Amino acid sequence: MDVNHFTGSYPINEKYSKRVAYFSMEFAIDQSLKIYSGGLGFLAGSHLRSAYELKQNMVGIGILWKYGYYDQGRNEDQTLRVDYINKSYSFLEDTGIKFTIKVHDSDVWVKAYFLNPETFGTAPLFLLTTDIEENDFVSRTISHHLYDSNETTKLAQYILLGIGGGKLLDMINFDPAIYHLNEAHGLPVAFHLLKKFRSVEKLKEKLVFTTHTPEEAGNEKHDINLCQTMSYFDGLALDEVRRLTGIKDNSFNVSLVALRFAHRANGVSQLHGKVANDMWNKYEGICPIISITNAQDYLYWADKQLYRAKDENNTAAFDDRKKYLKYRTFEIVADQTGKIFDPNVLTIVWSRRFAGYKRADFLTRDKQKFEALITNSQFPVQIIWAGKPYPKDFDSINMFNYLINLSRQYPNVAVLTGYELHLSKRLKQASDIWLNNPRVPREASGTSGMTAAMNGSVNFSTDDGWIPEFIKDGVNGFVVPQADYHNTPIEAQDETDLKHIYEILNNKILPTYYTQQDQWRHIIWNGMEDVKNGFNSNRMADEYYEKMYS
Template sequence: MTDFKNYKVPYKPASEYSKSVAYFSMEFAIHQPLKIYSGGLGFLSGSHLRSAYDLKQNLIGVGILWKYGYYDQIRNHDQTLKADWYEKQYSFLVDTGIKFTVPVHNQPVWVKAWYLPPDTFKSAPLFLLSTDLPENDYLSQTITHKLYDSDTAAKIAQMMILGIGGAKLIDELNFNPDVYHLNEAHGLSSVFYLMNKYGNKEEIKKRLVFTTHTPEEAGNEKHDYHLLDKMSFFYGYSIAEAQKITGIDGNIFNHSLAALRFAREANGVSQLHGEVSRKMWGGYSDIPEIQAITNAQNWKYWADKQLYRFMEEADNEGFDDRKRYLKKRAFEIVADQTGKIFDPDVLTIVWARRFAAYKRPDLIAQDMERFENLVNNSQFPVQIIWAGKPYPMDYGAISVFNSLVHLSKRFKNVAVCVGYELTLSKRLKQASDVWLNNPRVPREASGTSGMTASMNGGVNFSTYDGWICEFARHGENCFIIPQSDYQNLSIHDQDQWDLNHLYEILQGEILPLYYSNKRKWRDIIQAGMHDVRHEFESDRMAKEYYQMIYK
């Protein structure tokens, strides 16, 4: 029986990881059945918790139990995207028996804590908060219904449940962490709870660290002071006091800036993102130097072990056969969803990740003449698969998704899949020969999908952004679209530059190599598999957090 009144991690922490940490994140992608994540932030925190478990770190996760998850991605009658919300139920979560209130709009809202034991999915212990309780009125119950609710007040309330609620839960557990780690600024309201607890900023600064994932100023959460005040976000402090504590004047409160001002240490999520963040926040006083810890993914969870075994035994035939089998198996999902039968011997390009405008999902289809030549080429045939979830209220991204669905209807060898969650993500990485990643530079803070593609025998083909800058050796372990002079080019010209080079490299280098030099192609796959195995594996990342940030 777990003792939730004096909680300790249920394994003996390794001596170098004995410092206790509470890790706050709005989303965790631990395993397919637990649908409380949307995209990269969740995939990252999920891998972090798995590595913390493998390394026996003294770390617990604090998140929210989203009743309807992010959303279920299904189709309308014409195959276009439909967002649907179903109630999720989890028999594997443990009721801690802990309940307490958090003031929202000056009214007490009841919060209940659920627990994911480490052994269930081999992850560090995870506590999940819910307001979906009979003690609450209907509006309060809905706070923890949908991840990233589009209503501003609802989203602020969600941030308060994570921040104030998470900090309160830790006191209920009597866990007393040495470090409070905010993964993004969603849990920032915790600092006002901690101000009440410790009485001054210096005491919090000894304990708080912050990871930012946003490479541009506009992407950081900001809200009107009066709205936050009305919602009790400052936990009893007045606007004037909150302004004084955070040093943020005016009418608008910047969550990330406040987090930086309360943090003892802070970090970006790739070396490039560290540089971009230092420039971005350089003009602000009273913030720590922003270090860089490059995001990573958990090899044990993601990698195809057979592929690695064949590579290590230098069994080329076994290796090729295994990759072909992985493609064939993944293509059964494509056939099931779209009625299209793909060929495991044909070069397969996959673009799959969160659907956001800056990631340019449809870049390759921007020049229709070239696109048609590419997909109709009988000398070097290709197959293309798209997948990914747009934010359900991002109508621009949804319209791009739907335009690709309509485009795919014209070709036997082009498909768009729905339901892009952990399981489909892994399968599509196994399906890929080429993992296409073309965000507009320098807008991708890290972008980790390519790491897990490499772990499954996919070759990265990417713009020079995020983690790729630390990994890339063009023509040796991946292919890179050369960097444009993005600071001086218009967005249209930058897109055109990237599109031209994408086609030049695809048609001039990638296709001829795949079809006429299998040995060299295999070498490139294996170099990528080798290079991600250690440098971009989340054990390395989890160690670095202890060495650089929690120290």
């Protein structure tokens, strides 16, 4: 690799020759590279995989997190324990590149590592670290913990990603035509580019922004004076920052500024694009917001033997493969919980990031109906929960631990730890029903159901995120009818959603699985075909070049 004039690592498809730098706080690329927390990283990983498969002229810019997000262990009583374990990666290449950035008006040294595209089949990825001997202890901690809870450390991380990434691209002379922010964490690169080009118009030509948050309250805001103190604006005077960004008070709205600096932005589903436009159109100076629905990489996620059996209409081979995949995952269940699950029993999996609006415990809120479901001898079920709460989100941690304690009462209920790429794939392969019940319209997209369908699972979801574009109720999945989300209190919405979930489970899903096996298999196959055709990330990566980078 020529570090002085980086031109990529593989022959570029002329259709995708425009140079793009893709900034993301996290990338889920391989189980062994623990620099991700959840959905944003899963998306970024699939994007880089598809960029490689399509031979797009893209490089990823991320951070080499010393302790990753966290390792999810168990206390003596089986409840969640947050572990921080130092990570090392022999497969990353030392570029030899070191440089300084300003953080809190002091020099912080940055070192760049490189993930070769051939290692895992991705676009080239540069990872930045401050954990080197040239720095003092505090500076070294900037790249220690993904999504550090300390606000000043978090701002320093954004400076590392944005300004550090921008300086690295200058040093290797990659000269991107497009700087793509996957969420607004890397926004400081915009101030680096303003210093470089001395033109807002030139900046706007270069910058695009993907927003993932469907609620204004969920978009980060920081005190503008703290941002200035932390060197977030790369040396620009505060009066100049206010003039350029249009921020008049002391609340620096990161997503709003990204929308004002970019020439184009996108929501991550058709529904989210509409929600984002409704949310932001009251502000002056924002760019157009279009929709590009998230997707996941088929080559990485899909079980090819299931697809082969489906395509050959070999029902026996399909059923045998699905049972084997369930059995293999149930070995993990037994290892972690001491419970033996049955591959012949309908298995419901709820597995993703734990957050309040995702309602992980939703099925358990009606104790009578939950008890009847779990003890149904005619149509038995097994339920698995898994996922990582944010390590400082104590409400979500309490919910996780509540489910662990609840699971002790039942031999057919399990809660697993260690939810990362490997376990995610195994759970999707084992699930018959992939349960997704966020409160509408809180889910911008959600992608776990896409990869579940690629592994022979049936999506059962509230009608949010990508689901309205995918599920044909009873044909390729099952969808919960929408409540009146705009005019009813949250408690009433939850009550309506839960009532519908149990009605669909008891009256449609369970009878179909146990008494109409051909019909059940047909629903699985429809979902597998529809997700492959519409939600393979190659489609998404192509759309970004066509609609965002053009």
